[in-house]
Amino acid sequence: MTEEDGVTDDLLTIGVFAARSRLSPKALRLYDRLGLLAPAYVDETNGYRYYRADQVERARTVALLRRLDMPLAGITEVVRAAESDGVRASALLAAYWADVERRIAAQRTLAEYLRGRLSGRSSEMYGKFVVETVEVPEQVLITETRHVLAEELPAWIGASLGRLEGAARECGAVAGAPFVVYHAEVSQESDGPAEACVPVADREAARAWAEEQGRAWETRVRVEPAQRLAYTRIAKAQVAHPQILAAFEAVEAWVSEQGLEYAGPCREVYFADWDAAGPEDAVCDVAFPVGGPAAAGA
Numbered sequence: 322m323t324e325e326d327g328v329t330d331d332l333l334t335i336g337v338f339a340a341r342s343r344l345s346p347k348a349l350r351l352y353d354r355l356g357l358l359a360p361a362y363v364d365e366t367n368g369y370r371y372y373r374a375d376q377v378e379r380a381r382t383v384a385l386l387r388r389l390d391m392p393l394a395g396i397t398e399v400v401r402a403a404e405s406d407g408v409r410a411s412a413l414l415a416a417y418w419a420d421v422e423r424r425i426a427a428q429r430t431l432a433e434y435l436r437g438r439l440s441g442r443s444s445e446m447y448g449k450f451v452v453e454t455v456e457v458p459e460q461v462l463i464t465e466t467r468h469v470l471a472e473e474l475p476a477w478i479g480a481s482l483g484r485l486e487g488a489a490r491e492c493g494a495v496a497g498a499p500f501v502v503y504h505a506e507v508s509q510e511s512d513g514p515a516e517a518c519v520p521v522a523d524r525e526a527a528r529a530w531a532e533e534q535g536r537a538w539e540t541r542v543r544v545e546p547a548q549r550l551a552y553t554r555i556a557k558a559q560v561a562h563p564q565i566l567a568a569f570e571a572v573e574a575w576v577s578e579q580g581l582e583y584a585g586p587c588r589e590v591y592f593a594d595w596d597a598a599g600p601e602d603a604v605c606d607v608a609f610p611v612g613g614p615a616a617a618g619a
Contacts, residue, residue, distance in 0.1 A: 332362055332371035342380030348387075349380075357397050358383060379403075391417055426558035426600035434567040450553040450571035454611070459547045460497055460520040463488055463527045465538045466504075468512040471562040481517035482591065484538060488530050493522030500590040500608075508562075518545075548584060551576050552608035558600040560589070568607040576611055585610035 339346045352358040353370065358380055360370035372380075379400055386396045395417055403410035465481045482499045489495040497520030507513045521527045524542065531540045553575075555568050569587060576583070590606040598604045 331374070333374060335360070335370045335372070338372040338377070338380070341377050343384045344380055352383065352393075355393060355397065357393065357400065386414075389418070389421070423558065423600050427561045427564060430559045430567075431561075431564040434564050437567070450555075450568055452551060452553045452572055452575035454549055454551050456549055457547060460545045461522075461524040461527065461542065462518045462545055463492070463521045463531060463540065463542050464516050464518045465540050466514050466516045467539065468514045469507060470510075470512050471508050474507060474515065474562065477515075478517060479595070481538070482519065485517055485519035485540075488527070488534070488540075489519045489521040492526035492530055496520040496522045498590050498592040500588050502586050502588045504586050548610045549612070550588075550590075550606075550608040551579075551581065551611045552590070552606040554603050554606050556601050557595070557598045557604045560605050565589075565607065572607055572609055576609060579613075581611040581613040583609055584612040 333341065335346050335349055339349055342349075344352075349358065349360075349370070349372075353360060358376070361373040361376065362371040363369070364371070382400055382403065383396055386399060391399070391414075395413070399410050399413050399417075402413055463485050465485060467477060467481070469477050478501055482501075486495055486499060499517070499519045502516040502518060504514050504516060505511065507515055521542075524544075527542045531542050534540075551572055553568050553572050555565070559565060559568060572587075587607070587609050590608055591604060592606065593602065593604040595604060
């Protein structure tokens with residue numbers, strides 16, 4: 322048999338199989354090495370690969386999944402699941418695509434933000450955010466503080482607020498929306514620090530918890546005075562860095578227009594169930610404590 326023979330002994334040469342499966346010979350060799358799509362027969366003399374006709378369907382599935390930009394590890398999991406459980410294979414694809422849509426929603430927001438910057442239409446971009454004020458009463462907080470870079474921030478916020486909410490429930494109840502305070506810039510180059518905060522019902526119980534269990538996490542209890550926040554509400558897809566910067570800048574522009582003064586560091590207030598929310602669902606208030614003249618809509 323030779324690789325140029327086409328179909329021989331009911332086997333397809335790699336060239337013919339590549340044409341039928343819509344995959345290049347180079348891709349087929351790669352998928353063979355990865356154990357994703359092995360040839361039915363390899364000639365020990367010349368190393369030529371041959372495939373069965375019934376492997377075409379699997380190969381075409383691989384090609385289509387690649388067109389969705391699915392990583393090879395994900396494709397392997399899907400096609401192997403499809404051999405015995407089509408429902409599971411479909412669920413794996415659905416989970417991957419849901420993640421793609423979340424990423425696209427976030428990138429869409431970032432693209433709008435960058436277009437506004439590049440075109441000099443920042444003021445129009447800020448107009449998409451509705452800025453209001455709210456009076457927040459004095460709160461007893463249980464907090465964690467950490468120096469963290471932007472890429473580390475989402476994982477740290479989730480873990481830290483989860484720990485603190487658990488502590489607050491042990492100390493009476495969660496008494497308000499959790500939030501994160503930025504005491505200095507958090508970016509790819511600057512590591513804050515950031516402070517995760519959860520309002521708690523019982524101050525003394527919170528202090529006891531922090532003394533016994535919170536040392537490893539730099540946990541402390543503090544009282545935040547009553548204050549007025551200028552804020553704008555954003556969707557889950559807008560929370561990612563750097564697109565969230567557009568929301569912060571919109572609030573800053575509004576504060577300047579209103580002639581207000583900053584009364585504390587900026588923050589993100591998380592009022593919704595993050596895991597249950599979709600990309601377009603409102604989950605977070607980007608806020609600054611402010612003082613000075615009463616703001617419109619206060």
